[in-house]
Each structure stands twice: as C-alpha cells, then as structure tokens.
Amino acid sequence: MTPRRSIIPIFVPHLGCPHFCVFCNQNRISGSEKPATADDVRRTIEESLSRLGEGAEPVVAFYGGSFTAIPESEQEALLSAAYEYVKNGRVRDLRLSTRPDAIDGAVISRLKKYGVRTVELGVQSMDEDVLRASGRGHTAMDAERAAKAIKCAGFELILQMMTGLPGDTLEKDVSTAKKFIELKPDGVRIYPTVIVKDTELFELWKNGSYKEHTVEDAVELGAELLDMFEAAGIPVIRFGLNPTEDLSNGDAAGGAYHPALRELAEARRYLKLERSLLSREDEGKEIVFAVQKGRLSQAVGQGRANKNALISEYGLKSALFTERDMSEKLIRIK
Ligand code: SF4
Secondary structure, three states: OEEEEEEEEEOOOOOOOOOOOOOOOOHHHHOOOOOOHHHHHHHHHHHHHHHHOOOOOEEEEEEEEOOHHHHHHHHHHHHHHHHHHHHOOOOOEEEEHHHHOOOHHHHHHHHHHOOOEEEEEEEEEEOOHHHHHOOOOOOOHHHHHHHHHHHOOOOEEEEEEEEEEOOOOOHHHHHHHHHHHHOOOOOEEEOOOOEEEEOOHHHHHHOOOOOOOOOOHHHHHHHHHHHHHOOOOEEEEEOOOOOHHHHHHHEEEEEEOOOOOOHHHHHHHHHHHHHOOOHHHOOOOOOEEEEEEOOHHHHOOOHHHHHHHHHHHOOOOEEEEEEEEOOEEEEEEO
16 A cells, blocks of 8 residues: 655744745734744654554654744754654655745754754745745845756755736736746645735735736636646646635635635536537537546636536537546547
C-alpha cells in the first residue's frame, strides 16, 4: 500500500507583520492569535500522531505565510521542537511557507539543519506594478532569486500565485504563470483574489478603485492556467481559497470565493475541450462523448452547465456523456 502523507498543520501567525498587503486582514492575522511555542508544537504533533493510522507518513507544516520572517530565536525553537520527531522517525519531514524577501543564505542553512524538505513561496505575482499596487513589499526579482536559491539548495519548491490582484490583467496573470514554469517548481497553488472584509482591498472595492475578480473571471482564467501547468508537468496542488465558515458566512464580501472553485475550473477545461470537438455542422445532431472514469461530473459541468451550453451554442439535438476506462480525458464517439 502506498504510504499516505498526512499533514500536521501548525499555524504561526506573523505578529506585527510590517507589510501592508491590501488583500490581507491584518487584524485577523495579528490580533488575538498567540504565537505558537515549542511546547505547542510538541503537543500538536503528539495529538495528531495519536490519531493517525498505520501507514501514514506525517509531515509537520508551519503555515502562516512568513515563517522565516519571524524572529530567529522563535524559528529555532519551533523548528527544533518539530525536528525531534524527524530524528526519532515519527515524522517524515517538515514544510513551511514564507515570503520571497525572507530567504537568504542563513535562512537556507537553518532550514537544512532542521530537516525542512518543502518551502512554499508566496510570490502572488511576477508583475512589479501588481506587486506594488497590492502592497507586497517585495519585487519579482526577489521572488526569482528566492525560488532559485531554494531549488539550488535541494528543497522541494512550491510557488503560490494570486490572480485578479489590483492592477492585474489576464495577460499579466498568464505571464506570471509562464515565469513560474521557467522556475520549475515542484508544485503551484493558485489563489484567485477574494475580497475579505476589513481589508484595504475591501475599501478600494467599495470606493470603486478596484474592480472585483469574479468567480466567472477566475474560472475562465483558471482553466487556462491549469492547462498551462499541466502541459509543463507541474501539479497545481490548490486552486482557490480553502472554504471556511467565516468566509462562507459573509467575510468573503466579493471576488472569487466559491467552495468548489477547482471543480468549476476543471469543468471549464472540459467545456473548451468539448467545443474543440464540435462544429457548426453538428447542428441538430445527437452527440456522444466518452469521458475518463471519475470525470463525468466535470465533463457535464455543475448543474449540467457544459451540456446545456453545448446544446445551445451548436444547436444540438442532445449531448450525451458516458464514462470509460481510458487514458484520454475525453473523446467524441458519435
Ligand atoms: S499577507 Fe502580507 S500583510 Fe498579511 S501577513 Fe502576509 S506579508 Fe503580512
């Protein structure tokens, strides 16, 4: 049986973050959250290990966005507490996420020393104007330099990008994806921008200076980006913000928030593929597609959106889908 990688998440809030990313809710991040201590790390790991079944491969993940920007002594304390479990073989390895301008030679040596295997870089965009308008406080060059240093040191590299940030355009997002591909990451996370209450972006949106990146915008662009990364052999390990109760209950005031955003984008990829197999000459015909096993709902689309769109766009009599054990994603059989 293939071992299951089980993530043990430890949230490390970046207290007093000196940056002003417009999409970030600083209050929520720097408010009442207490920083995790070495004891918290041990307790969390012990609790998680006691729940994990046979065959699991536990990985401790420090989340919070800017791990290597917190004071050095705190980093050392947290990493060494987790590393005890790597050394005794109860945890496979460690991963963490951070900012491009918080990576240098000393940081790399520290992460190596404590058995970190994966570093996630929150790059968000490779366009200088977008980075500036979003208040990121680092440049595209910082991101490139950090990504290369991480790869060169032998870590697994995950790059995170956002779409629809202030000053963004479709072309700029596609260009960021192209630059990511050149950096050869081991995986990518894509977060279409969500307008969260109590953020600067929320104010910019309310006063009309920011045009929201809608679910439809994110799905259409996402289908293209997913195609690009797949063609380059780079897995997209996340598309869209993790749904939470707070976001679903109103904290997500606008933008590309949808609990099933990835499914919508995957369905859009199918719609494009289906369109490419049809022509005006199919008007009035009954069309049948064979779909790879497990992908039927994506091919048909949520609420039969793809099926209905094809029937109306091409004037079809009907569009039918059948699942098959095959390597192709979709083929037309009638
Ligand atoms: S997203 Fe930006 S503002 Fe928020 S914690 Fe990270 S660096 Fe700071």
